[in-house]
Amino acid sequence: MLFNSIDFAIFLPLVFLIYWFVTGKNLKIQNLFILAASYVFYAWWDWRFLSLIAFSTVLDYFIGQFLLKTEEQKKRKILLWISITVNLSFLGVFKYFNFFADTFVQAFSLFGREIRVESLKVILPVGISFYTFQTLSYSIDVYKRKLVPTKDFVAFASFVAFFPQLVAGPIERAVNLLPQFFVKRKFDYNSAVDGLRQMLWGFFKKMVIADRCAEYANQIFNNSDQYSGLVLFMGAVFFAFQIYGDFSGYSDIAIGVSRLFGFNLKRNFAFPYFSRDIAEFWRRWHISLSTWFRDYVYISLGGNRGSKIMQIRNILIVFIVSGFWHGANWTFICWGLVNALFFLPLMLTKKNRNHLDIVAAGSVLPGFGDFLRISFTFIITTLAWVFFRAENMSHAFSYLSGIFSPSILTYTPFDDSWRILMTIGLILFFVVFEWIGRRGEYAIEKLFFGYNRFVRLGFYYLILILIFVSGGTQQTFIYFQF
DSSP, X not given: OOTTSHHHHHHXXXXXXXXXXXXXXXXXXXXXXXXXXXXXXXXXXXXXXXXXXXXHHHHHHHHHHHHHXXXXXXXXXXXXXXXXXHHHHHHIIIIIHHHHHHHHHHHHHTTTOOXXXXXXXXXXXXXXXXXHHHXXXXXXXXXXXXXXXXXXXXXXXXXXXXXXXXXXOOOOOHHHHGGGGGSOOOOOHHHHHHHHHHHHHHHIXXXXXXXXXXXXXXXXXXXXXXXXXXXXXXXXXXXXXXXXXXXXXXXXXXHHHHHXXXXXXXXXXXXXXXXXXXXXXXXXXXXXXXXXXXXXXXXXXXXXXXXXXXXXXXXXXXXXXXXXXXXXXXXXXXXXXXXXXXXXXXXXXXXXXXXXXXXXXXXXXXXXXXXXXXXHHHHHHHHHHHHHHSSSHHHHHHHHHHHTSGGGXXXXXXXXXXXXXXXXXXXXXXXHHHHHTTTSSSTTSXXXXXXXXXXXXXXXXXXXXXXXXXXOXXXXXXXXXX
């Protein structure tokens, strides 16, 4: 079920009313209802894949119970590896089998040997990368004794399948979300209004910014041999705003919906395109995934301890694995590697934690130095996105070579230039309000609070009008494929 669909527009109010007015007095019934609603939400896409979520839930629930009763370290390790192996095996079969099969065939063809490996004709289950990492973090934290496993199966199953963030995050840790299923929840008007406000901004990001940018990003990337270098760079910029508006928009909606039901999810984006270097960008982009890899992969590998060679190895592994998490294509692996190469000079010179504060915290505009740093970081991030968006490696390199060609100074006109100008204008509108609201959890959290109430409401109505009047052609959320 898509957030930006009529189905969800009916589903959400109905679930909200039943949750607060029918089940609101009994916590266990509330949790059971959340679980049922979450399964309906997921089954709306394809009910057959509910069995995967159910199996993963049952597996990690009982792994947690066995870990609770087991003191012998060897047995605890075996239990942990059962959880890791089974969960990653499901992920591997559904997401990566064809990638490895095709790579295997191509490797043998280099030596003049032709072999045939049948590809599995499987549908990638929506959200499998997200809920797999969510349940894995539970097993790992229980194993490390950072978390006491719950005996309440319904609460645990609700945590795994919680519908606002089930299919595209944020990737929640059990230490944050699971305890909220054991606390009596009371309707909080201010929290609900704040949730609606964040949802509004999320829908604007998705339906106006991301979907409009997608039209031109798709047109340019799909016909890249027909455009000049300048237009190709514009296409990369359109995609940069498409993926940011799409994914951070989903996160905003998920966090906002959660507040309507008395839950608080972790922040997933913190204005990443205002970053002053690539290290700051990765602290602000897809925070739930970045911190997951930091805590469960990077630190497990040794982190920044050991020799420089070991540190470089750890960084390369984390970024490459992060790229591979996004999809079964060499382009994603290369995208991770490119970002690692951007990041390593900062780490080796110990400048990767230079920018921990908010940019231009006490100023209306950034200083000239910050402006140059932000611009440079945005440009290299945008160029790296080419690998993420390209169909294959050949397409990525031909696209980039087209950008870095003499035609970078040439503009190839479009038939509907006025719509492109309108889209650029909306992007500028979006960037201005993101900049103004960069101190908050999301851009319009406190916007116009010092003004008359009607000014604030007028702005909200303006956003609603833009969503219904200026929205692009409906696009599936990009991260549904991951």
